Amino acid sequence: MVEPLLELRDVSAGYGEAVVLEDISLDIMDGAGLALLGRNGVGKSTLIQTIMGFTHLVKGTVHWRGEDITRLKPYQRARAGIGWIPQERDIFPSLSVEENLGVVARPGLWDRAKVFALFPRLEERRANMGNQLSGGEQQMLAIARTLMTNPSLLLLDEPLEGLAPIVVEELGRAIADMTKQGGMTLVMVEQHAEVALKMTDTAVIIERGRIAHRGRSSELIRDQATLDRFIGLNIGT
Amino acid sequence: MDPHLWLKRKGRISPYEVVFWPIVLVLPFWLFPTYLSLSSQIAITALFCISLDLILGYAGIISLGHAAFFGIGAYAAGLLSAHGWGEPLSGLAFAAVVAAFAGWIVSFMIVRVQHLALLMITLGLGFLLVELANSLGSFTGGADGLQGIDTWKLLGVWKFSFWGKTAYAYSLAVLFILFLVCRRIVRSPFGLTLEAIRENPDRTTALGAPNRAHLQKIFTLSAGIAGIAGALLAQTTETVSLESLGFQRSAEIAIMLILGGTGRLYGAILGAIIFMVARDQLAGMNPQYWYFWIGLLLMIVVLFMPRGILGGLERLAALGRRR
Numbered sequence: 001m002v003e004p005l006l007e008l009r010d011v012s013a014g015y016g017e018a019v020v021l022e023d024i025s026l027d028i029m030d031g032a033g034l035a036l037l038g039r040n041g042v043g044k045s046t047l048i049q050t051i052m053g054f055t056h057l058v059k060g061t062v063h064w065r066g067e068d069i070t071r072l073k074p075y076q077r078a079r080a081g082i083g084w085i086p087q088e089r090d091i092f093p094s095l096s097v098e099e100n101l102g103v104v105a106r107p108g109l110w111d112r113a114k115v116f117a118l119f120p121r122l123e124e125r126r127a128n129m130g131n132q133l134s135g136g137e138q139q140m141l142a143i144a145r146t147l148m149t150n151p152s153l154l155l156l157d158e159p160l161e162g163l164a165p166i167v168v169e170e171l172g173r174a175i176a177d178m179t180k181q182g183g184m185t186l187v188m189v190e191q192h193a194e195v196a197l198k199m200t201d202t203a204v205i206i207e208r209g210r211i212a213h214r215g216r217s218s219e220l221i222r223d224q225a226t227l228d229r230f231i232g233l234n235i236g237t
Numbered sequence: 238m239d240p241h242l243w244l245k246r247k248g249r250i251s252p253y254e255v256v257f258w259p260i261v262l263v264l265p266f267w268l269f270p271t272y273l274s275l276s277s278q279i280a281i282t283a284l285f286c287i288s289l290d291l292i293l294g295y296a297g298i299i300s301l302g303h304a305a306f307f308g309i310g311a312y313a314a315g316l317l318s319a320h321g322w323g324e325p326l327s328g329l330a331f332a333a334v335v336a337a338f339a340g341w342i343v344s345f346m347i348v349r350v351q352h353l354a355l356l357m358i359t360l361g362l363g364f365l366l367v368e369l370a371n372s373l374g375s376f377t378g379g380a381d382g383l384q385g386i387d388t389w390k391l392l393g394v395w396k397f398s399f400w401g402k403t404a405y406a407y408s409l410a411v412l413f414i415l416f417l418v419c420r421r422i423v424r425s426p427f428g429l430t431l432e433a434i435r436e437n438p439d440r441t442t443a444l445g446a447p448n449r450a451h452l453q454k455i456f457t458l459s460a461g462i463a464g465i466a467g468a469l470l471a472q473t474t475e476t477v478s479l480e481s482l483g484f485q486r487s488a489e490i491a492i493m494l495i496l497g498g499t500g501r502l503y504g505a506i507l508g509a510i511i512f513m514v515a516r517d518q519l520a521g522m523n524p525q526y527w528y529f530w531i532g533l534l535l536m537i538v539v540l541f542m543p544r545g546i547l548g549g550l551e552r553l554a555a556l557g558r559r560r
Contacts, residue, residue, distance in 0.1 A: 052443060078445030086443070092436040095429075102426065103433040104444040149444055 003066050005030040005153060005185055006051065006082075011060030013050040019058055020046040021209045028153065033179060033186040033200030035217055037193050037231055043209040044189040045087060048155045051187075052084045053077050078104075083151025087158045087189075089142040093131035097122055100130055100141055101148050108150025109181075115144040118174055118181075136167035140174070147178065153185040154178075160192050168192065175199060193231055197221040205230045248424035257503075262409060266402070273401035277473055279513045280408035285466035286493050286505035287412075287419055291459040293491070294500030295423055296452055297435030298347060299355050301487050302363030303463055305343075308482025310336040310464025312370065312377060315477040319385040326392075329411065329468050336464020337457050344456040348449040359487075366482045382478040386471060397473060404473035411469060415462055419502055422458070431455055432500070492531070496538050498545025507547055 004027035014020040020043045028034055036044045049055050051062065053074040061070045064080055072080070092100050101112060116123035119140040125133060133141060139159055146154065159175065160168045172195050179186050179199070190196035197203055197217040205213040205220075207230055213220075220226060265276040285307050292298040310332035317328050346358055370377045378384055390396050395403040422428050430451060433441045438448050471477045480486065489512065497508025515534065519527035542549030 054439075054443075073442075075442045075445050075447050078443055084443050086440075090437050090440040092433050092440070094436060095432060099429055099432070102429050103441065104430055104446050105426070106445070146444065 004028055007063040009061045012058040013055040031183055031185055035196035035200040035203040036189045037203060038206035042206045044206055045157050048157050081152035083146040083149055084155040085142050085146050089138045091130040091138050091141050095130055097126045097128055097141060100145050105148040106150050110147040110150050115147050118178060119144055136163050156188045158189055273405045275517055277401055277405040277408040279509055280412045281466050281469045282513055283506040283509035284412045284415060285463055286490055286509045287502055288459045288462035289490050289494050290502060290505040291455055296431045296455050300359040301356050302359035304482055304486035305363050305366045306336045306340055306460040306463035307467035309339050310467030311471040311477045311481045314468030315383045315386045315471040318387055323387045323389040325388055325472050328472060329465050332464045332468030333461045337461030340460020341457040344453040347456055348452045363484050363487055367479055370479055370482055382476050386475040388472045388475060408469050492535055498547035501547050504545050504547040
């Protein structure tokens, strides 16, 4: 049997005393794409942060390539190969684009030339400070900066939120290219469910901190009843 | 391009730097030979200011008690000399190790707190050490200062004379060497990560940087350099007083850094030059109220050049280029 890249077993987690996620079990296979869907506030971002080690784990275990990483600190998980692009982007505002890319860059497939090929707009803005970029450019920089750490698993938390439709299209293409080029495993939280489902193989819907549905993305995108029930989404397929 | 190669290119010595260092070496000897003692004090203060810039300007650690390490270095070198070993270079090394060790111990506390708590801890550390040195009067000389320091000839050749030629050349050489070391560090991937930690520590953790370990390293290094600056003062003046550990020195060094501009290294040097020369001249004109002018200068700089004088000059230059 093939070992999952990331394995969550009976994970309950939250912030302080508040438990947000309950009994989450999930296998993420190497090279696969997983869409994490659900309404606002159901725990999607908390799940991403739990994988990174930023939440309080009440119970359960997290395994990475078969190794127990439950007790590892966030920076150790990042060094093991888990890359996280947060909803807030969190670029370093007074560092230039070049400098943002240089922070904690690790050797591997993705280098400066390759990320500039993926995001040509960043190359044009390479000398600009982080706070001199548009929202879309900041999101590109956040993705590019994480790519420079050469992760095996990329956790994308609402990468398209608040962006203009033309930028959504541009970024969506870049994310698809990136996963194809890097053979990268992708976990994507996205309000634009149709975009996430087209980019991934499997999908999980979270409802009130628990997994309410799991299945193939290609099937879910056609399952209007499930999408409507859990996400309130009507995809005109 | 490989990020390390890019940083290496970015760290190349600029023409301005090639001009600056020979000038500061030669100018005081030729133009102000009677001010060599002040010049060596400026070089020492600039080194101390650089040590604060490493933690404040690059890593975002605010300290109001950095003189603690300056004083530890001064007392370490002074005590070594007073107890029979006045060789200056080994004295510097000894002071660096003692101050860095103290910095390493303190760093465990420093990396766990932020903002106001950080200010209070560093302030408390300064007060604590002043009182400790005062209470150990038989050892440190207490309020009278440490007596009996005798600095031997530098490299067995150059005597520390009244005119201060050796003292200035020695202080400047140490400043230059340690400046190059610091320059290399802040333009390395480690230095870039420190700046990122200053900007957003949670994000650097998520990218794989061990924040606490990085901050501890730079704090320890900074304490060691502050200790070297203190040792230089002890060796060149052959006195160490409680004032070397005190709050006033910590506050003045912070003022110099803010005046010159944080996070630039050269800002620390410029701030030290401006402050020390202004103090010398203003105190000569009005010994009682010279701080009035320093206060005014600080307010003007902070209001009109929030990134310090060097930051303001950079902004002006950028505006000029755009036109």
